[in-house]
Amino acid sequence: MFGYAGKAMEDTETAAVRRRNARGQGDRLRDEIVDTAVRMLDELADDEKLSLRAVARAIPIAATSIYLHFPDRDALVLAAMARCHEELVRHGDEAAATQPDAAAGLRARILAQVDWAQRHPGLYKVLHESGVHRRLGMPFKEVMVARTVDGVQACMDAGLAPAGDARQAAIDLRTAVNGMLAQRINEPDLPWPPAREQLDRFLAKLVGISPR
């Protein structure tokens, strides 16, 4: 009756006026949906709390329009997490690339990850602790492990860490780092030691890399 772009505007969310995308540009809405889902998941810190209606309200579109791009809610969450993880890995790669040697590179990569997690605690939780994670798995996460193993191996090859089982050392390191992040995110009010110092202890004691 009233055309198209009038819509609701009865939201607390920042809701720009929406116009239908041009022909052939239908996938732009898909991106917008994923973007919004990522933002909301970071705030909600729980995939089960993300409702399609809320995502739709924030854009704003009709909730059912999401089904034009995703078969169900889980698929949207998974797409959002894939995008996040991609960004997370990229950040790590960039940080590692600027460093002079393998040890500094490994440290920088992990610091980048720590930094990202502390700036996006909600996304970190969804990425590691969510129900979707348990139900469907997130295969794309293996990349992160591989990068760490490679980093540790490179340190050993360069004589910056004592030779040994690189995979085991890498997993122990990741375990400790994950614990570190999880604790800080889940119990933010407790007096945790400075992140950098704790990380350096882990690098030194678990992998054998001396600081500096």
Place this chain on the structure above:
Amino acid sequence: MFGYAGKAMEDTETAAVRRRNARGQGDRLRDEIVDTAVRMLDELADDEKLSLRAVARAIPIAATSIYLHFPDRDALVLAAMARCHEELVRHGDEAAATQPDAAAGLRARILAQVDWAQRHPGLYKVLHESGVHRRLGMPFKEVMVARTVDGVQACMDAGLAPAGDARQAAIDLRTAVNGMLAQRINEPDLPWPPAREQLDRFLAKLVGISPR
């Protein structure tokens, strides 16, 4: 109309016939509610998924009867977690008490915790990662930290670990152990190293306790 203990029996849950508790025994229902909540939380692995109606169905009682003992849902979840934590600490104390020295005691305490967590992954998640945890906090959890610090300090005092900052070593250890448990629980299908061996590495490298 039909008296009292007839009720539903239309549940999949094991639902014994319920009789109203005698006068003065009204608190027995409270225990039963907490018990049921604990069981369900272990399966659900998420406090937000615990519904009062579901708890009530499983007992079975009317959902509203829960409000006779708890002001709201959060209070029930918190009571359930307090009970769990108490049991967890007690297990650790018992395990530690049977050991000959401080180092074996510390190891046994943590192993008991690891064991409990692996047998009750859902409860572990609620205890460490839940929304209630973030909203209300769980002050009773400090006991666990104190026990670990004491254990590490005892090792140092007995010359079983190199003297140093016991609190820092204890926190690093707990961080790594938490990471260990979280990873195994959240990604059970990945090929994690044997728990005991990984724990012994953490004890050796982070605290300085040599195995055996």
Place this chain on the structure above:
DNA sequence: AGCATAGCCGAACACCCTTTAGGCTACGCC
């Protein structure tokens, strides 16, 4: 036997959600 009261219940209010089915509209090629 009477009856106050501890112990519990049913219905209802006011929300929230996912997903299905079918339909309108404006874009852009012809």
Place this chain on the structure above:
DNA sequence: GGCGTAGCCTAAAGGGTGTTCGGCTATGCT
């Protein structure tokens, strides 16, 4: 200018939930 179809919508089915309110019933003291 016409019109097929991409792009998005409304309506509704069918389910959840926490919490409040008023009320029933068996108990056990008197």
